[in-house]
Amino acid sequence: MLPGLAYYIPAIILAFAILAAAVKILREYERGVVFTLGRFTGVKGPGLILLIPFVQQMVRTDLRTRVLDVPTQDVISHDNVSVKVNAVIYFRIVEPDKAIIQVADFMNATSQLAQTTLRSVLGKHELDEMLAERDRLNADIQEILDKHTDAWGIKVANVEIKHIDLDETMIRAIARQAEAERERRAKVINAQGEQQAAAKLLEAADILGQRPEAMQLRYLGTLNFIAGERNSTIVFPFPIEFGDILKASGAKRGD
Template sequence: KVDLRTVSFDVPPQEILSRDSVTVSVDAVVYFRISNATVAVSNVEDYGRSTRLLAATTLRNVLGTKDLSQILSERESISHIMQSSLDEATDPWGVKVERVEIKDVRLPVQLQRAMAAEAEAAREARAKVIAAEGEQRASKALKQAADIMMDSPAALQLRYLQTLNSIAGEKNSTIVFPIPMEFFHGFIHHPNPPHGDDYDQTIRQQNIHQTPTLKIEP
Protein backbone atom coordinates (compact mmCIF):
# COMPACT_ATOMS: atom_id res chain seq x y z
CA LYS A 1 0.00 0.00 0.00
CA VAL A 2 1.42 3.37 -1.06
CA ASP A 3 0.19 6.70 0.31
CA LEU A 4 -0.22 9.15 -2.58
CA ARG A 5 -0.76 12.19 -0.35
CA THR A 6 1.86 14.91 0.10
CA VAL A 7 4.27 14.04 2.91
CA SER A 8 6.73 16.32 4.71
CA PHE A 9 9.86 15.61 6.71
CA ASP A 10 12.50 17.66 8.49
CA VAL A 11 16.10 17.66 7.34
CA PRO A 12 18.24 17.50 10.52
CA PRO A 13 20.59 20.47 11.14
CA GLN A 14 23.64 20.16 8.91
CA GLU A 15 27.05 21.63 9.76
CA ILE A 16 28.03 23.40 6.55
CA LEU A 17 31.22 25.22 5.59
CA SER A 18 30.27 28.13 3.36
CA ARG A 19 32.34 29.32 0.42
CA ASP A 20 33.89 32.08 2.56
CA SER A 21 34.95 29.52 5.22
CA VAL A 22 32.23 30.16 7.80
CA THR A 23 30.70 27.20 9.62
CA VAL A 24 26.92 27.41 9.97
CA SER A 25 24.20 25.01 11.04
CA VAL A 26 21.21 24.84 8.68
CA ASP A 27 18.05 22.74 8.69
CA ALA A 28 15.17 22.50 6.23
CA VAL A 29 11.80 20.91 5.54
CA VAL A 30 10.88 18.98 2.38
CA TYR A 31 7.41 18.28 0.94
CA PHE A 32 7.03 15.39 -1.51
CA ARG A 33 4.50 12.90 -2.84
CA ILE A 34 4.49 9.68 -4.83
CA SER A 35 3.86 10.39 -8.50
CA ASN A 36 4.20 6.75 -9.66
CA ALA A 37 3.47 4.07 -7.07
CA THR A 38 4.74 1.20 -9.23
CA VAL A 39 8.13 2.83 -9.82
CA ALA A 40 8.40 3.88 -6.15
CA VAL A 41 8.00 0.26 -5.05
CA SER A 42 10.02 -1.45 -7.77
CA ASN A 43 12.95 0.95 -8.38
CA VAL A 44 14.01 1.80 -4.81
CA GLU A 45 13.99 -0.17 -1.58
CA ASP A 46 12.76 2.63 0.70
CA TYR A 47 11.78 5.77 -1.18
CA GLY A 48 11.12 7.74 2.02
CA ARG A 49 14.52 7.06 3.62
CA SER A 50 16.32 7.54 0.32
CA THR A 51 14.65 10.91 -0.21
CA ARG A 52 15.63 12.03 3.31
CA LEU A 53 19.28 11.10 2.83
CA LEU A 54 19.39 12.77 -0.56
CA ALA A 55 17.82 15.95 0.86
CA ALA A 56 20.52 16.20 3.55
CA THR A 57 23.38 15.78 1.08
CA THR A 58 21.78 18.19 -1.40
CA LEU A 59 21.43 20.81 1.35
CA ARG A 60 25.14 20.57 2.16
CA ASN A 61 26.19 20.63 -1.48
CA VAL A 62 24.07 23.66 -2.42
CA LEU A 63 24.96 25.77 0.61
CA GLY A 64 28.64 24.90 0.28
CA THR A 65 28.73 26.95 -2.93
CA LYS A 66 27.27 30.07 -1.25
CA ASP A 67 28.79 32.84 0.84
CA LEU A 68 27.40 33.54 4.30
CA SER A 69 25.70 36.71 3.09
CA GLN A 70 23.99 34.75 0.31
CA ILE A 71 22.83 32.05 2.73
CA LEU A 72 21.25 34.69 4.96
CA SER A 73 19.66 36.80 2.24
CA GLU A 74 18.83 34.36 -0.59
CA ARG A 75 16.85 31.66 1.17
CA GLU A 76 14.11 31.65 -1.44
CA SER A 77 16.47 31.09 -4.36
CA ILE A 78 18.39 28.42 -2.41
CA SER A 79 15.13 26.62 -1.66
CA HIS A 80 14.20 26.71 -5.35
CA ILE A 81 17.59 25.29 -6.36
CA MET A 82 17.24 22.47 -3.82
CA GLN A 83 13.71 21.67 -4.96
CA SER A 84 14.75 21.44 -8.61
CA SER A 85 17.79 19.30 -7.81
CA LEU A 86 15.87 16.91 -5.54
CA ASP A 87 12.95 16.62 -7.95
CA GLU A 88 15.27 15.70 -10.81
CA ALA A 89 17.18 13.14 -8.71
CA THR A 90 14.07 11.44 -7.28
CA ASP A 91 12.11 11.29 -10.52
CA PRO A 92 13.40 7.75 -11.32
CA TRP A 93 12.04 6.67 -7.92
CA GLY A 94 8.52 7.85 -8.72
CA VAL A 95 8.85 10.70 -6.19
CA LYS A 96 7.77 14.28 -6.86
CA VAL A 97 9.45 16.89 -4.63
CA GLU A 98 6.98 19.76 -4.45
CA ARG A 99 8.66 22.21 -2.12
CA VAL A 100 11.76 22.82 0.01
CA GLU A 101 12.06 25.47 2.72
CA ILE A 102 15.12 26.58 4.70
CA LYS A 103 14.01 26.67 8.33
CA ASP A 104 16.86 28.12 10.36
CA VAL A 105 20.45 29.28 9.94
CA ARG A 106 22.48 29.21 13.16
CA LEU A 107 25.72 31.15 13.40
CA PRO A 108 28.53 30.69 15.95
CA VAL A 109 28.22 32.97 18.99
CA GLN A 110 31.53 34.70 18.25
CA LEU A 111 30.38 35.48 14.73
CA GLN A 112 27.07 36.85 15.99
CA ARG A 113 28.92 39.22 18.32
CA ALA A 114 31.26 40.32 15.54
CA MET A 115 28.34 41.00 13.19
CA ALA A 116 26.50 42.94 15.91
CA ALA A 117 29.60 45.08 16.57
CA GLU A 118 30.00 45.72 12.85
CA ALA A 119 26.36 46.75 12.51
CA GLU A 120 26.67 49.09 15.51
CA ALA A 121 29.80 50.70 14.04
CA ALA A 122 28.00 51.19 10.73
CA ARG A 123 25.05 52.86 12.50
CA GLU A 124 27.38 55.20 14.41
CA ALA A 125 29.19 56.10 11.18
CA ARG A 126 25.89 56.93 9.46
CA ALA A 127 24.84 59.06 12.45
CA LYS A 128 28.09 61.04 12.28
CA VAL A 129 27.66 61.59 8.55
CA ILE A 130 24.10 62.83 9.07
CA ALA A 131 25.22 65.18 11.87
CA ALA A 132 28.05 66.55 9.71
CA GLU A 133 25.67 67.14 6.80
CA GLY A 134 23.28 68.96 9.14
CA GLU A 135 26.07 71.21 10.43
CA GLN A 136 27.13 71.95 6.87
CA ARG A 137 23.61 72.98 5.87
CA ALA A 138 23.28 75.09 9.04
CA SER A 139 26.58 76.84 8.29
CA LYS A 140 25.42 77.67 4.77
CA ALA A 141 22.14 79.04 6.11
CA LEU A 142 23.99 81.19 8.67
CA LYS A 143 26.30 82.52 5.97
CA GLN A 144 23.34 83.44 3.77
CA ALA A 145 21.65 85.18 6.70
CA ALA A 146 24.85 87.09 7.49
CA ASP A 147 25.16 88.22 3.86
CA ILE A 148 21.56 89.47 3.89
CA MET A 149 22.09 91.38 7.14
CA MET A 150 25.28 92.97 5.82
CA ASP A 151 23.32 94.27 2.84
CA SER A 152 20.47 95.52 5.06
CA PRO A 153 21.48 97.45 8.22
CA ALA A 154 17.83 97.65 9.26
CA ALA A 155 17.60 93.86 9.31
CA LEU A 156 20.73 93.74 11.47
CA GLN A 157 19.23 96.18 13.97
CA LEU A 158 15.99 94.20 14.10
CA ARG A 159 17.95 91.04 14.77
CA TYR A 160 19.86 92.85 17.50
CA LEU A 161 16.63 93.92 19.19
CA GLN A 162 15.19 90.42 18.83
CA THR A 163 18.25 88.99 20.57
CA LEU A 164 17.85 91.48 23.42
CA ASN A 165 14.21 90.50 23.77
CA SER A 166 15.18 86.82 23.94
CA ILE A 167 17.78 87.53 26.62
CA ALA A 168 15.29 89.55 28.65
CA GLY A 169 12.91 86.59 28.65
CA GLU A 170 15.44 84.35 30.42
CA LYS A 171 14.57 85.85 33.86
CA ASN A 172 18.05 87.27 34.37
CA SER A 173 18.41 89.72 37.22
CA THR A 174 20.55 92.22 35.30
CA ILE A 175 21.36 92.67 31.63
CA VAL A 176 24.19 94.96 30.57
CA PHE A 177 25.01 95.55 26.93
CA PRO A 178 27.01 98.26 25.14
CA ILE A 179 25.45 100.93 22.95
CA PRO A 180 27.43 102.68 20.20
CA MET A 181 28.27 106.33 20.88
CA GLU A 182 26.62 107.29 17.61
CA PHE A 183 23.25 106.75 19.30
CA PHE A 184 23.94 109.74 21.56
CA HIS A 185 25.40 112.18 19.06
CA GLY A 186 22.09 113.99 18.81
CA PHE A 187 21.89 114.39 22.60
CA ILE A 188 25.43 115.63 23.26
CA HIS A 189 25.68 119.44 23.58
CA HIS A 190 28.98 121.29 23.53
CA PRO A 191 29.29 124.92 24.66
CA ASN A 192 31.75 125.51 21.85
CA PRO A 193 31.16 122.70 19.40
CA PRO A 194 34.29 121.97 17.35
CA HIS A 195 34.21 121.82 13.61
CA GLY A 196 35.94 119.83 10.92
CA ASP A 197 38.89 117.70 12.03
CA ASP A 198 38.62 118.93 15.63
CA TYR A 199 35.06 117.57 15.82
CA ASP A 200 36.09 114.14 14.49
CA GLN A 201 38.98 114.00 16.97
CA THR A 202 36.62 114.83 19.85
CA ILE A 203 34.20 112.07 18.86
CA ARG A 204 37.02 109.52 18.62
CA GLN A 205 38.26 110.45 22.09
CA GLN A 206 34.75 110.05 23.48
CA ASN A 207 34.47 106.63 21.90
CA ILE A 208 37.77 105.61 23.47
CA HIS A 209 37.27 106.93 26.99
CA GLN A 210 33.52 106.45 27.32
CA THR A 211 31.67 103.18 26.89
CA PRO A 212 28.04 103.87 27.64
CA THR A 213 25.98 100.91 28.71
CA LEU A 214 22.30 100.30 29.16
CA LYS A 215 21.35 98.44 32.31
CA ILE A 216 18.02 96.66 32.52
CA GLU A 217 16.75 95.34 35.82
CA PRO A 218 13.45 93.64 36.49
Protein backbone atom coordinates in the same frame (compact mmCIF):
# COMPACT_ATOMS: atom_id res chain seq x y z
CA MET B 1 -27.64 -32.17 7.78
CA LEU B 2 -24.73 -31.03 9.91
CA PRO B 3 -22.20 -33.34 8.27
CA GLY B 4 -23.23 -31.92 4.87
CA LEU B 5 -22.85 -28.32 6.10
CA ALA B 6 -19.42 -29.08 7.52
CA TYR B 7 -18.41 -30.30 4.07
CA TYR B 8 -19.07 -26.81 2.56
CA ILE B 9 -17.37 -24.79 5.31
CA PRO B 10 -13.85 -24.99 3.80
CA ALA B 11 -15.21 -23.90 0.42
CA ILE B 12 -17.01 -20.94 2.01
CA ILE B 13 -13.87 -19.90 3.90
CA LEU B 14 -11.83 -20.17 0.69
CA ALA B 15 -14.37 -18.05 -1.19
CA PHE B 16 -14.22 -15.32 1.48
CA ALA B 17 -10.42 -15.39 1.38
CA ILE B 18 -10.39 -15.01 -2.41
CA LEU B 19 -12.93 -12.18 -2.20
CA ALA B 20 -10.88 -10.36 0.45
CA ALA B 21 -7.78 -10.67 -1.71
CA ALA B 22 -9.63 -9.45 -4.79
CA VAL B 23 -11.48 -6.45 -3.35
CA LYS B 24 -9.49 -3.40 -2.27
CA ILE B 25 -10.76 0.00 -1.19
CA LEU B 26 -8.54 3.03 -1.62
CA ARG B 27 -9.17 6.36 0.09
CA GLU B 28 -9.34 9.64 -1.80
CA TYR B 29 -5.68 10.42 -1.13
CA GLU B 30 -4.44 6.91 -1.98
CA ARG B 31 -3.48 5.28 -5.25
CA GLY B 32 -2.65 1.67 -6.05
CA VAL B 33 0.26 0.65 -8.26
CA VAL B 34 -0.85 -2.68 -9.78
CA PHE B 35 1.52 -5.42 -10.93
CA THR B 36 0.29 -8.40 -12.97
CA LEU B 37 2.63 -11.38 -12.72
CA GLY B 38 5.34 -8.94 -11.65
CA ARG B 39 4.83 -6.49 -14.52
CA PHE B 40 3.46 -2.98 -14.01
CA THR B 41 -0.03 -2.72 -15.48
CA GLY B 42 -1.33 0.63 -14.22
CA VAL B 43 -2.31 2.93 -11.39
CA LYS B 44 -5.79 2.57 -9.92
CA GLY B 45 -7.91 4.39 -7.39
CA PRO B 46 -9.45 5.90 -5.45
CA GLY B 47 -12.51 3.83 -4.55
CA LEU B 48 -13.24 0.13 -5.07
CA ILE B 49 -10.52 -1.88 -6.81
CA LEU B 50 -10.87 -5.48 -8.05
CA LEU B 51 -7.75 -7.60 -8.42
CA ILE B 52 -7.15 -11.08 -9.70
CA PRO B 53 -5.98 -13.03 -6.63
CA PHE B 54 -2.49 -14.51 -6.76
CA VAL B 55 -2.00 -12.94 -10.18
CA GLN B 56 -2.11 -9.24 -9.41
CA GLN B 57 -0.52 -7.40 -6.52
CA MET B 58 -1.04 -3.81 -5.49
CA VAL B 59 1.25 -1.33 -3.68
CA ARG B 60 -0.50 1.54 -1.91
CA THR B 61 0.90 5.05 -2.16
CA ASP B 62 -0.11 8.14 -0.22
CA LEU B 63 -0.48 11.35 -2.26
CA ARG B 64 -0.68 13.72 0.72
CA THR B 65 2.08 16.24 1.38
CA ARG B 66 4.87 14.79 3.49
CA VAL B 67 7.13 16.71 5.86
CA LEU B 68 10.81 15.76 5.92
CA ASP B 69 13.00 17.16 8.69
CA VAL B 70 16.55 17.44 7.39
CA PRO B 71 19.06 16.64 10.17
CA THR B 72 21.52 19.31 11.28
CA GLN B 73 24.35 19.68 8.78
CA ASP B 74 27.84 21.09 9.34
CA VAL B 75 28.38 23.68 6.62
CA ILE B 76 31.46 25.78 5.85
CA SER B 77 30.42 29.01 4.17
CA HIS B 78 32.21 30.67 1.27
CA ASP B 79 34.03 32.97 3.73
CA ASN B 80 35.24 29.95 5.78
CA VAL B 81 32.79 30.20 8.68
CA SER B 82 31.60 26.93 10.23
CA VAL B 83 27.85 26.84 10.95
CA LYS B 84 25.23 24.22 11.76
CA VAL B 85 22.11 24.34 9.59
CA ASN B 86 18.91 22.33 9.55
CA ALA B 87 15.85 22.62 7.32
CA VAL B 88 12.42 21.19 6.62
CA ILE B 89 11.12 20.01 3.22
CA TYR B 90 7.52 19.65 2.06
CA PHE B 91 6.95 17.26 -0.86
CA ARG B 92 4.35 14.88 -2.27
CA ILE B 93 4.05 12.08 -4.78
CA VAL B 94 2.57 13.14 -8.11
CA GLU B 95 3.38 9.98 -10.13
CA PRO B 96 2.91 6.88 -7.94
CA ASP B 97 4.32 4.48 -10.53
CA LYS B 98 7.69 6.29 -10.64
CA ALA B 99 7.85 6.60 -6.85
CA ILE B 100 7.50 2.81 -6.53
CA ILE B 101 9.40 1.59 -9.60
CA GLN B 102 12.22 4.11 -10.10
CA VAL B 103 13.51 4.28 -6.51
CA ALA B 104 13.61 1.67 -3.75
CA ASP B 105 12.89 4.02 -0.82
CA PHE B 106 11.83 7.47 -1.94
CA MET B 107 11.74 8.85 1.62
CA ASN B 108 15.34 7.91 2.36
CA ALA B 109 16.48 8.96 -1.13
CA THR B 110 14.84 12.38 -0.77
CA SER B 111 16.34 12.84 2.68
CA GLN B 112 19.87 12.04 1.54
CA LEU B 113 19.52 14.27 -1.52
CA ALA B 114 18.24 17.11 0.66
CA GLN B 115 21.23 16.85 3.01
CA THR B 116 23.82 16.94 0.24
CA THR B 117 22.00 19.76 -1.59
CA LEU B 118 21.77 21.82 1.60
CA ARG B 119 25.52 21.57 2.18
CA SER B 120 26.35 22.22 -1.47
CA VAL B 121 24.15 25.32 -1.90
CA LEU B 122 24.97 26.99 1.41
CA GLY B 123 28.68 26.36 0.95
CA LYS B 124 28.65 28.67 -2.06
CA HIS B 125 27.39 31.66 -0.07
CA GLU B 126 28.87 33.85 2.65
CA LEU B 127 27.54 33.97 6.19
CA ASP B 128 25.86 37.35 5.70
CA GLU B 129 23.90 35.96 2.75
CA MET B 130 22.78 32.95 4.81
CA LEU B 131 21.44 35.23 7.53
CA ALA B 132 19.87 37.92 5.34
CA GLU B 133 18.73 36.11 2.18
CA ARG B 134 17.02 32.95 3.36
CA ASP B 135 14.17 33.27 0.88
CA ARG B 136 16.54 33.20 -2.08
CA LEU B 137 18.48 30.27 -0.64
CA ASN B 138 15.24 28.37 0.02
CA ALA B 139 14.21 28.91 -3.60
CA ASP B 140 17.59 27.70 -4.91
CA ILE B 141 17.49 24.53 -2.80
CA GLN B 142 13.90 23.83 -3.81
CA GLU B 143 14.70 24.23 -7.50
CA ILE B 144 17.62 21.79 -7.32
CA LEU B 145 15.67 19.21 -5.31
CA ASP B 146 12.62 19.44 -7.57
CA LYS B 147 14.80 18.93 -10.63
CA HIS B 148 16.44 15.77 -9.26
CA THR B 149 13.30 14.23 -7.72
CA ASP B 150 11.22 14.69 -10.87
CA ALA B 151 12.51 11.33 -12.15
CA TRP B 152 11.10 9.74 -8.98
CA GLY B 153 7.62 11.20 -9.47
CA ILE B 154 8.04 13.57 -6.50
CA LYS B 155 7.19 17.27 -6.40
CA VAL B 156 9.04 19.41 -3.85
CA ALA B 157 6.56 22.09 -2.79
CA ASN B 158 8.61 24.10 -0.32
CA VAL B 159 11.96 24.24 1.48
CA GLU B 160 12.53 26.24 4.66
CA ILE B 161 15.84 26.73 6.47
CA LYS B 162 14.91 26.58 10.15
CA HIS B 163 18.04 27.34 12.17
CA ILE B 164 21.56 28.60 11.50
CA ASP B 165 23.59 28.01 14.66
CA LEU B 166 26.86 29.88 15.28
CA ASP B 167 29.41 29.47 18.05
CA GLU B 168 29.78 32.14 20.72
CA THR B 169 32.96 33.62 19.24
CA MET B 170 31.29 34.27 15.90
CA ILE B 171 28.19 35.72 17.58
CA ARG B 172 30.35 38.24 19.47
CA ALA B 173 32.23 39.12 16.27
CA ILE B 174 28.96 39.74 14.43
CA ALA B 175 27.74 41.91 17.32
CA ARG B 176 30.92 44.01 17.18
CA GLN B 177 30.56 44.33 13.41
CA ALA B 178 26.95 45.47 13.75
CA GLU B 179 27.90 48.01 16.42
CA ALA B 180 30.70 49.40 14.24
CA GLU B 181 28.32 49.64 11.31
CA ARG B 182 25.80 51.60 13.40
CA GLU B 183 28.52 53.99 14.57
CA ARG B 184 29.67 54.50 10.98
CA ARG B 185 26.14 55.33 9.87
CA ALA B 186 25.68 57.74 12.81
CA LYS B 187 28.90 59.59 11.92
CA VAL B 188 27.92 59.81 8.26
CA ILE B 189 24.46 61.11 9.12
CA ASN B 190 25.96 63.64 11.55
CA ALA B 191 28.44 64.85 8.92
CA GLN B 192 25.69 65.17 6.34
CA GLY B 193 23.65 67.19 8.82
CA GLU B 194 26.58 69.51 9.49
CA GLN B 195 27.12 69.97 5.76
CA GLN B 196 23.48 70.81 5.15
CA ALA B 197 23.38 73.15 8.16
CA ALA B 198 26.51 74.98 6.96
CA ALA B 199 24.99 75.41 3.51
CA LYS B 200 21.79 76.82 4.98
CA LEU B 201 23.72 79.16 7.32
CA LEU B 202 25.75 80.47 4.38
CA GLU B 203 22.56 81.04 2.42
CA ALA B 204 20.97 82.84 5.40
CA ALA B 205 24.06 85.02 5.87
CA ASP B 206 23.93 86.06 2.22
CA ILE B 207 20.27 87.02 2.57
CA LEU B 208 20.75 88.92 5.85
CA GLY B 209 23.81 90.75 4.52
CA GLN B 210 21.85 92.33 1.69
CA ARG B 211 19.77 94.54 4.07
CA PRO B 212 20.97 96.02 7.42
CA GLU B 213 17.37 96.04 8.69
CA ALA B 214 17.24 92.28 8.43
CA MET B 215 20.22 91.93 10.76
CA GLN B 216 18.55 94.33 13.23
CA LEU B 217 15.37 92.21 13.22
CA ARG B 218 17.37 89.04 13.75
CA TYR B 219 19.13 90.70 16.68
CA LEU B 220 15.83 91.73 18.29
CA GLY B 221 14.40 88.25 17.76
CA THR B 222 17.35 86.69 19.56
CA LEU B 223 16.88 89.07 22.51
CA ASN B 224 13.21 88.16 22.68
CA PHE B 225 14.06 84.45 22.74
CA ILE B 226 16.59 84.90 25.55
CA ALA B 227 14.21 87.06 27.61
CA GLY B 228 11.50 84.42 27.36
CA GLU B 229 13.60 81.75 29.04
CA ARG B 230 13.27 81.25 32.80
CA ASN B 231 16.82 81.89 33.86
CA SER B 232 18.86 84.35 35.84
CA THR B 233 20.77 85.70 32.87
CA ILE B 234 20.65 89.50 32.55
CA VAL B 235 20.93 90.80 29.00
CA PHE B 236 21.94 94.37 28.18
CA PRO B 237 21.04 95.26 24.63
CA PHE B 238 23.94 96.63 22.64
CA PRO B 239 22.79 98.77 19.74
CA ILE B 240 24.17 97.67 16.43
CA GLU B 241 24.94 101.30 15.54
CA PHE B 242 27.68 101.33 18.17
CA GLY B 243 29.43 98.67 16.18
CA ASP B 244 29.39 100.90 13.12
CA ILE B 245 30.75 103.83 15.20
CA LEU B 246 33.55 101.64 16.59
CA LYS B 247 34.45 100.49 13.11
CA ALA B 248 34.57 104.06 11.86
CA SER B 249 36.77 105.27 14.74
CA GLY B 250 39.09 102.34 14.29
CA ALA B 251 39.44 103.11 10.63
CA LYS B 252 40.35 106.73 11.41
CA ARG B 253 43.04 105.69 13.90
CA GLY B 254 44.42 103.36 11.34
CA ASP B 255 44.72 106.24 8.88
